[in-house]
Amino acid sequence: MDALAANWRQLSERTAPGLCAGMVKANAYGLGLNRVAPALYEAGCRHFFTANTFGAMKLKKLLPDCHAFVLNGLTVGTDKVFLENDLIPVLNDLGQIEHWAATARSEGRKLKAMVHMDTGMARLGLPPYEVDQLIERPDLLDGIDVTYYASHLACADEHDHPLNTEQLHNFRHALARLPKAPASLANSSGIFLGPEYHFDLARPGYAVYGGNPTPGRKNPMQPAVRLHARIIQTREIKAGDPVGYGATYRARQNQRIATIPVGYADGYLRSLSSIGVARVAGREVPLVGRVSMDLVTLDITDVPEAEAQVGTWVDLIWGPDKLDRLAGYAGTIGYELLTALGGRYPRNYLGGPRQ
Ligand SMILES: Cc1ncc(COP(=O)(O)O)c(C=O)c1O
Incomplete structure (x- = not known):
């Protein structure tokens, strides 16, 4: 939790004098909204984003005075939920803008909203022709307190991708009008x-949780998640012996195998079969054979026997680069990987605000 808070503070310092929000959608990227949101709040975060109203309502219960933005916008029949819970919709098309303006009129007060413009993703937000219409009819925003105009970058993780400057240009061009x-x-x-x-409000998620926002370069963030489990069985196998479902792996020599009680039902993806890595007694070891629902098997031949026994802890996600590497x-x-971390894991939150 301290790493998480430190990451947010680092991002907040980078984006100053603009503000920095916390992206807590998908149960805070799988890590637990209940714990993450108060930790970010304590670090100074006041603006939060969830995908839908359910997340935002939970957030407001935890942090009643935060600004809770809902990215998926005003979906059918949700006006009341926004009003009653003091949530801020991200308006994603002209219809939503008209609807929110009408709601403001019938409420007899200005209503806050973020207006989201699509500058190159064709996913959510006003498409360019609607942005043009809004520019011609700014009165459509009457009754709406536009707390922010927003757009979202499609390729920010590729530093030199031409779409970055193109989207920046499109965004600036719209803002100016x-x-x-x-x-x-x-x-x-x-x-x-x-x-x-940076503009006035940055909206980081992944980097707060320790993911590398600069792929290909050293991760400037602190790791915030460590996943580990104990060995539940070991065995010796001979050259040619198969391991796991489908016998997709065969021992190349006499090998020692450790079985770990984590599988695809825990979000340890099956596509990591025979290519994942883990760490036992400080050594990186390969995952061999298929990932099963509840189990994976590791080749621990190179780890001294005394250091890899039933009960020995094995790291599955650790350090600043494993999340991205895996x-x-x-x-x-x-x-x-983060959002898939399963419900069966006991979760220990170390540091952070008292519960
Ligand atoms: C609109 C919007 N803003 C910000 C973010 C945060 O992105 P990241 O986790 O890459 O920081 C997301 C995440 O998907 C998003 O959809």
Whole structure:
């Protein structure tokens, strides 16, 4: 928890004088909203983003005075939920803007919102032709207190990708023609693209949780998650012996195998079969054979027998680069590994605010 807070503070210092938010969608990237949000709040974070109103309502119960933004916006029938819980919708199309403005009229007061413009992702946010319409009809925003205009970068994790500067240009171009309000563009990697991407509010998630926002370069963040489990069985096998389902792995020599009670049901992805790595007694060892639902098998031949016994702890995610490295082996991103961390793991939160 202290690493998490330190990461947020580092990002907040980088983005000053602009503000820095905390992205806590998907149960705080799988790590537990209940623990993460108060820790970020204690570090100074006041702006939080969730994907939907369920997350935002939980957040507001924990931190009643925080600014709770809902990325998925005003979905059908959610007006009341936004109003009653003091949530801020991210408005993603003109229809939502019109709807929120009408709600403001019937409430007889201005209502806060973030207006999200799509500058190159074709995912969420006002498409460029709607941005043009809004520029022609700024009165559509009457009744809305635009706390921020926002957009989201598609390729910020690729420092030199041409879409970064293109999106920055599109965003600036739109901002210059819309009624004045603060702006928000950068996610974790966006913060590292340079100060011109920071605007008034940054929205980091992954880097707060210790993921590397600068792929290919040294991770500037502190690792915040360590996953470990104990060996539950060991065995000696001979050259040619198969290991695991499908006999996809065969021993190349006489080997020692350790079985660990973690599997794909825990979010330890099956695509890590025979390519994952773990750490036993300070040594990195390869995962051999298929990942099963509840078990994985490691080749511990190179670890002295006395140091790898039933009961010995094995690290599965550790240090500043394993999350990203493992994800790379699995053909995915660390975000997926974090959010997939299963419900069967006992979770110990070390440091951070008292509960
Ligand atoms: C709109 C928006 N902003 C910010 C973020 C945070 O991104 P990251 O976790 O890469 O910092 C996300 C995450 O997907 C997002 O969808």
